[in-house]
Amino acid sequence: MSSSGPANLNSKHAWRELASRDLPKRSAAERVADFLEIHGLFDEETAREQASRCIQCPNPSCVSGCPLCNPIPQWMQLTAEGRFLEAAAVLGSVTNLAEVCTRLCPSDRLCEGTCILDSVGEPVAIQAIERFLSDYAFEHGLVDAATAPPNGYKVAVVGSGPGGMACADDLARKGCAVTIFDSDLVPGGLLVNGIPAFRLDRSIVHRRVELLQKLGVKFQLGVRLWEEVTLNSLRDEFNAVYLAQDWRTARLLDIPGADAPGVVPALTFLLQKNTAVPLDLPPLHVAGQRVLVIGGGNAAIDCLRTAIRCGAAQAIGLYRRSEAEMPCGRQEYQNAIEEGASFEFHVVPTAVRLEAGRVAGLRLIRTEPAVPGSPRLETPRTRPGSEFEVEGDWVIPALGFNPLPCLRTGGLELLQTNPWGGLRVDSFQATNLPGVFAGGDLTRGPSTVLEAVRDARRAAAQMLTWLSRSRTPESPKEKEF
């Protein structure tokens, strides 16, 4: 650990004197040749310097900008002083998946976007420092497999995505015997079955899974829940249940030709190109081809960058609003540009152009805001007479996801649902069934890793309270209300 740093580390004006630094990044030419992560880490000196730019606001807007209310100034101060393990411990107290959050959180809209320095210059490099600390914590044994003595409670967690893992981690550390069930053979949920490895290396997820195993968490993978195993049988066997599985469906491209060969949903494309598990899909060869991706979210950017890594001759993003209105992270957009993606803004597709029954391109029409200067939620209107065509061999709609209503079989029909059919939970993540809790995308619809982790940790805390009040260890059915 560094014992001393540059002279200006303690200066109140460090933010003026020190430029904000981005994480070191591999060159675009190098990174498009593989699926490895593109960023390196700050070294200790840079982490200290950058943390010293934080002016320790008395009412820190970065904290209110984070859904986890991360006490950012506290660990910034410790980092600036070189007390990295203490800083990492503070960080670890609010998120038990810091190594994932730091890679995937849309910080430009959350903590960094609300940092007071953003309005006068460059925000504090919160995400980069968080990544340094999360790595430091692992390297120095802070993230260990220490648990409380067994408390006799057995908990089932359904779904091994970030929500399921975060909940299992908290409960196992408190001495619960946790079993995670997943219908997939590979644990990790969308962290391994959606988000490309160049944004989140699979080793990061595997390391977390291994740590959970060391904590005593059992994984039952490839289990078709609600068919082989019902909610009632889980409740019979376990003292409490946390539901964190996903149900979603891709929004459809509703234009003529949308079902033609060559039109591929975003998640199908990402799965085939990013997972090691063989999929029951015809191969999607995009090498040397022109790939048109419709949408402006993270999934759209992931598809463009994946296509480029697979050798696409052109990867073109098509978005109905302006560049500034794209919902994807700014950094992801910038990375895509650097890697060779191009974009056409203010356009919507009107038809898939076909040749010999296969995709040959798209017909597009230009858009403009419904009311000039109107906010983003207004649907843009099309400009009559502005139709044009763009050539392409593949069309990938990345229009987001709609939540699917919760299944009404296998005992799930006993659970109350909200207006769109997702599971209804109270402010402690409890469903209407005693001992059954839920969170993440299942309750709020397609959302973010951060929200999944927040729900899971809130649920874990409440489950422990509920268990100690209403259940006797080893007797799941006792003390039923």
Ligand SMILES: Cc1cc2nc3c(=O)[nH]c(=O)nc-3n(C[C@H](O)[C@H](O)[C@H](O)COP(=O)(O)OP(=O)(O)OC[C@H]3O[C@@H](n4cnc5c(N)ncnc54)[C@H](O)[C@@H]3O)c2cc1C
């Ligand atoms: C392409 C893409 C890019 C994204 N990028 C970002 C990003 O940059 N930042 C961000 O914060 N979020 C991003 N997200 C969203 C994020 O991945 C999700 O919000 C998050 O993974 C939700 O976590 P979860 O634990 O609720 O569910 P999931 O990660 O979806 O995990 C649910 C698990 O439940 C399992 N399951 C489903 N049904 C059953 C069943 N019947 N029985 C047992 N198991 C079952 C699934 O196999 C899966 O493993 C992205 C999503 C996609 C698709």
Ligand code: SF4
């Ligand atoms: S808003 Fe920015 S400067 Fe203020 S405490 Fe948070 S990180 Fe530091």
